[in-house]
Amino acid sequence: MNWLSLAFPVVYLAILIGSLSTFSYVYRQRRATKAASLAPWFPPHLQRNIYLSLLHHEPEEGNEKSAKVPDSVLKAALLRRATEDIHRIIAVRNAKQALSTLLQKGCVGDELWQRFLRAEKEIEEELRDVVNEANAFAPGWGQNIFQSANEMANNAMIRKRMDELQAQATAEKEWWEKRKATIQTNFMKELDEEKSASTLSPTARSVASPTGTSATGKSVSDDDAVIVESGGPKESQGGGKKKKKGKH
């Protein structure tokens, strides 16, 4: 009797604690698997894959001699990998501030934050790995491989932007050629109007005659039109330019 009355609360407690701990275990495990299955922050690291693929390069059948990938290729691949890491670490740093603010305000879900934290951890791991690899190629390279990679990333950005801007040149030029042609025809129209309105003065004729030939010789007439059209502003600008020459 005495035993039974004591056993009852013990069994009760055991069941309670057991079910709670089972629940917590299952819940945590589910969350862990969910976090692991979250979409990664970054796309697959192509440069890393290339580097490691080269490192593990297998000889092709038939020509075993050429199979070994030279170190210089591996170094180049490692540099490309480090450059991509620079892009990623900049992206992570830029996102962190904004994302934590958004998280505090409740604008973004916890899932996004989890993905971000994982990306951050991965990139740290990745940097350490690259430094180790670099040191294996040449002692001390790990210290400045990311300096070089940073310059490479910046230089690539500059060149891309310049190419983009310079690519606009042809379109701009075409637009201007068209524009010049319309200005010229308008100008000629005005001249014609003047001609019909009043008797021809000798100066008007001398201006009209070169443009008059434009119907036949187009390339020549374009230039003429520009000289006539932009004669005023060009002269005024010439003065400003001379002033600047000394300053190069």
Add this chain to the structure above:
Amino acid sequence: METPDTFTLLPLRLDAGTKAISSSQPNPPSSLAAELQSLNTLHRSLLTLDTPHTIPPAPIPVNPKRSAQVNKLRESGNADFRKGKYAEALKLYTLGIEMAASRPPWEPSGLVREELAGLYANRAQAHMAMSQWPEGSIDAQCSVELKKVGNAKAWWRRGRCMVEMGRLEEAREWVEEGLEFEGGEAELKSLMGEIMESLARKEKAKGKK
């Protein structure tokens, strides 16, 4: 996605003679093809190095050879410009731009910026001297893009080109932005005044019609 301990093995092939890497798939994805191409370019430029272990040296100090060449091209371009040989000057500036842009990628990008900004600004001036406004405006824009502060000349040149092409609204916006960066640069201010005047004149002409 690969975890830190795994990676995706890509089907790559090494050319025995040139040591160029290519994909052994018949139609590799374009991103992979582009990446391999830049890898091979980088590899070739790495091979020209004569440092121990053939690794790129730290960005500083810079090899002075290329800077000297770029400077020389710019100086001779300037000399031709002063003599009125604009086409020659243009050619020299273009060469200088190519020289500066083909600097090995691991060398300091700040230096590349500085050199290119000057060269583009000068080339814009040469274009302007030959009334090639569209090219001039784009070169000046490039220069500004590379160096926004302390580059009043380039700001002014694009503004001027815009005015010459009759794009007054764009010119106004551009010069306004330039004034924000350059503060009270006298030439920019006078250009601004000129733009406002012509805009007002245009308005008037429209009103008359």
